[in-house]
Structures are given as C-alpha cells and as structure tokens.
Amino acid sequence: MAAKRSEMVPMGLLWGAGIATLVILIVILAYILSKGLPLISWHFLTTNPGVRGQAGTGIYSTILATVAVTGVALLVAAPLSVGGAIYLNEYTRENLLRKVIRQAAEILAGIPSIIIGLFGFLFFVIYLLPYTGGWSVLSGGLTLAFMVLPISLRISEEALKAVPGELREGSLGLGATKWQSITTVVLPTALPGIVTGLILGMGRAIGETAAILLTAGGALGVIHSLRDPACPMTLYLYNILTEYNDTTTAYGTAAVLIIAILAITFVTDWLMNSYTKKLKGL
Amino acid sequence: MARNRYVRKLKELRQNVVDMGVLTRRSVEDVLTALETSDTALAERVIANDDEIDKFDRKIESQCMTLLALEQPMAKDLRVIATSLKMITDLERIGDFVVDIAEEVVAMGKPIRIPVSATKFDELVADVKSMVADSIETYAGGDIQKARSFEARDDRIDFLYKNIVENMVNALAQGKCSTETVSDVASLLYIIRYLERIADHAVNIGNRVCYMEEGDRRYLK
C-alpha cells in the first residue's frame, strides 16, 4: 500500500528538522576542527601562551586553569547538589519548601551568566578578597559552582526519583535504616543519573566565559595555588580574539575545548552504560 | 450484577434438574396408578419414558462439568452444582426402580391379589409418592423444613415395609396363599422393596438440598 501523499509532507518536514540539527552540529564541528586541528601539537598543548599572546606559542597554562577552575566548581557543587537532592527526594515530602527550592534552582539556572559573574565579582573578588585572593581560581571556581549547582541538583533529583519505590520498601522491609537504604540501594541505583547531572554541570563550567571574565583574573602564567589569578581556555580564546585578533590560536584553542568536551561526554557515556549494564546484569 | 452469562447458565441448570425431577415424579405417580389399575399400557409408556430421564441425566451432568471446568463456582453456586450432580443420579436410580415396578405390572397383567390388609400398602404408596414430590419441590425452592422431616418419614416407610414383608411371610408360612397368589406375593415383595429404595433416594435428595441451601455438611453423612 502506498503511503498517502498527505502523510508524506509532514513526515518529510519533520525529517528535515531532524536532519538540520545534525547538519548544523557537523558543520560547526567540521569547520572548527578543520581550522584548529592542524594547529594542535604536543608543543601547542605543553607551551605557555606568549605574554602578549603572539602566535607560535601554546595554551598549557590555560588548560591547567580550566581544569583547576572546573575542579573547584565541581568539588563545591557536587556534594551540595547530591546532598540537596537526597534531602529533597528522600527526607521531605512533596510540600511547599520542596517546591520553593526546586523553583529556586530553576531560576538560578536561568540567570544570565554575566549576572552570576557580577555577583561573583562583588562577593568573592571584592568582599572575600582576603580569603580568595581577589581574581583567582578560587573566585572563578566558586562562581561557576553556582551555575553547576542547579543543573546537577535537578538532574540528581530526577535520578533519585526514578529509583523505584519498591527498592526502598524492599530495603526498609528487611529492617535496614533509612540511611542504610539510601547509601546501599538508592544511591548506587541512581548513580548514572547523578553522574550525568554532574557531567552536564561540568560541561557548563568548562564552557563558561562571561562569569570567568569577571572573577578569574585572566593572568596567563602557570597557576601555583588556588588564590592565583588564572585564564581558562574560554577566556583566553575571547581575549586573543578581541585584543589581538589572533584567529589561528583561537581556532586551535576552540578545537582543544571541543575535543575535551566530546571526550568527556563519550567517556562518561561509556562508563555509565557499562555500569548500568552491570546493574541490570547484562 | 456481574457474570450474567454464568448466572443464566446456573439458572438453566437448576431448571433442567427441576424438569428432570418433575418427569421422574410423574413416572412414579404413573407407575403406581398403573399398578393400582393394572393398566399395562400405562406401564409400557412409563418404561418408554425412562429414556427421557436418562437423557436429562447425561445432559445435566455435562452442564455441571462445563460449569465446574470453566467458571470456578464458589459458595452456593458450588453447592448447587455439586448437589445437582449427585441428585440426578438419585433421580436416575428412582427412574430405574420405576421401570422395575412397571415391568412387574406388565408381567402380572391383571389386578393384584394379596393375602394381607391393603391399608399399610396404600399408606406406603402414598408416603413414597409424597416424599418424591416433596424432595423435588424443596430443590426447586420450596420449604426446606419439609426436607428436614425426611429422615422421620423414611423411618415410617421402613417400618411399613418391614411390617408388610412380615405379614406376607407369615401368610405364606400359614399357607393362606393359593398357588396363584404366591406369584403375586413374590411380585409385591419386589415392588415394596423398590418403593422403599425410591424413598431412600428421596431422602438423599432432601439431605443434599439442605446442604445446598445451608452449606452444612452434617446432612451429607
């Protein structure tokens, strides 16, 4: 039986919409990678940027800065978001407080990053200067934590919610305490979802520029402590483009960023898939 | 009400059992009329009629098995089916005794001559008739109290039966019988034996109906 013509038109349009997404992604990736990949070399990755960002140097200190800033953000946001999610999902019932907290997380996630950056600047850089060292890895990381927190909180909460109630009942029914049930049954089951939430948050942290611009300082030297100012890759990319119009280095940096994010995505996907499979006994 | 089809099938079953009972009761009455009036033609019809009773027996058994196999009957439904299943055997046996009596009537071919008082015999006949009728009536939804009196009525029938046998044996022993009446006495001995057995089956039916209505297994002893 031939498909009706009237069926094929909407189907074709929807197919086009789906394909468009894929095409856009491929074009961006191909363009950046084709421009940037030739630049990537061991030298590029292990050499510091020139003082004035001149060509022929590398991005070593900026990679380090990205790792440090993201690390601080995750270290702060992970326990807060997972702990918060456990509290919300396991210890409170669906009530006003829970709705308010969830709404707050959503609003926080929706605040433009430049405004979060502004707050980070006023609070961490200026007000807490004696502790954070002003513009620093710490100020940048803590500011980013605000942006990671709502994302991973919401996703962790969903992951916990997806753990079947029967498992909790089963555990409690065997005389386990609530805390034992959470640590031995609920969390291991929800782990893939929780990790996904953290990875998404981490992706946000790695890619963030505006908030970093106002809080990390942008110094190109190799950092030695959390209180040193730093220039993560995104900020470096922004700087060399706007200040020196150095598109070559910008493409190279962008390629490294993209590869890093792709690598993290694929590796965690793979890890979580095999963990889920193990959980399901496949 | 749920399970309409099932409820209808149960009703059909009960109606069939009642119909079979009515048919059996009529056979009992007819054969006793034939005996009283020496109506061999009627006795022949009664014999032919037994096929109908047997047909009912098989049909109802099959209905019961279907209900048991497919409907998982419980509580009173279960008791109705179990009772029906057993009761049709009682009815079928009554039908067989009716045929036996009818055959005696046909064999004698003329009014019966007996050497003892007819009163006790008439009483026995009337009692058996009414018990058969009552047993079927209680199943059809009549007064269950009647069924409870069956044991006592059966005792009376047993007494009459023994009494008549005794009288006839005495008559024989005392040589009160002519050569002709001896064969009548023999026939009569059979007939009252059949009547007594019919009453036993009626008692069975009464007890089963008590169980069916009240679920008390005491009546099934």
Next chain:
Amino acid sequence: MNNAIEISVKDLDLWFGKFQALKKISIDIPKNKVTALIGPSGCGKSTFIKTLDRMNDLVDNVKITGEVVYQGRNILDSDTDVVELRKQIGMVFQKPNPFPKSIFDNVAYGPRVHGVRKKANLNEVVERSLKAAALWEEVKDRLNESALRLSGGQQQRLCIARLLAVEPEVLLMDEPASALDPIATSKIEDLIYELKKDYTIVIVTHNMQQAARVSSNTAFFYLGELVEFASTIDLFERPRDKRTEDYVTGKFG
C-alpha cells in the same frame, strides 16, 4: 493442633486524610498458618497488611488508632523500634523487587545491614535462605550474577530468600504472584505451603483460587471492613455474609 495467635488486631481504624480506609478491624492471625486476605481493589486489604509492619508510616497524612499486638506489645505505639519490627515481620511485594546487585548480595543484604560481616557466615546464611526459598538448585552456580537476570518467578523467590535471611517470624505477602505466569505462580504457592511450617504467613491476593489453595483461613475485606473471617473451606463453600457470597461467586456490583 496449634491454635496460638501470632498477631492480634483490635479495633483498628486507619484514615488517609479524611478517607477512612480501615474500619474497626479486629482479627487474630494464627501462628504458623497461612491467612489469606481477599476483597475487591480498594477494600483495604493491602493497607491492612502494611499496617502490620508499619509500612504505612511512609505515607502522608495517615492516622491510625486501635491495637496491633505482636509479642505482647502494641506495635502501633510510637516507641516501637520499627527497624527491629521489620526484621521480625518481613514483607514480599507484588512486583519482585530485587536490588540491582548480585544474587548473593541480595540475600546477604539483610544480614549485612544488621552487622554480619564474616564471609563464612554470610555464605552459610545465603545458602540456607536460598534453599528454604527453593531457589538454591537453580542459582548455586551463578551467585555472582545480577539478580535482575533471573526470571520474574525466580526474582520473587529471591525476594523471599532475601527475607528469610533476616530470620523473621512473620511473612507478609502483598499479591506475591500476581505478576507471574501460572508455573511460576504454582512454584510460589508450593513454597508458601512449605514455609508455613516455620513461619506465620499473611497473604493478600486478588486471586480467590490462590487464596483457596494456599491458606488455612481467609478474611474477606470490603470497603474497609473485615466482613468475614473463617476457615478457608467455610468461606468459599458456605460464607455466612451475603457480601462474601456475592464476592466469592463473582456476582459483585
């Protein structure tokens, strides 16, 4: 004949908010027997069974009055050690709910949370429990495989084994076979029949034939009331209450 009472319930009322789910329930659950609870959906039988190990505590807005006396104590008292209670009164749920762990770890879960650490002891408990749940022969060579790879019926027996490992006195079963095929169901029923020698079992079931097959006594719940509690044969052959009669003959509504 052992006529001891395991759990004695008196005048139990239970409300979810304004809705009264259980009305003046009084019932003595005999020891080492299987007691079946039947009734239409929403009649309160599941709510009732959950009250026996305080699982209704997990629900919002519950108010319970009356007595549930177990081992001489009213377990509804607020100072009842719920964790200890649930060790003694275990529950098997409608849907098999093995943890996403190995078969061994599932059975060892209870003993572990109660502090058993020695591998030898755990091995012993796991083997004994799996044997008691008639699952040992099927899984003894793959104890380290995930429990989720077992069939539904095996999973349910695993959940029973998991429960037996904490050595309870009472097993509550909330429609334990309703998600299983007939063969798996009959294995569970055989198991229940075996277990009643050592345990008091209370089973909620939608399946009247199942109640008839496995239980010694049956309680019929309707609209939050305990309508009739009798020996199983009496309840199914000669119920006293019209509502029970209508329910067991399937002529409800």
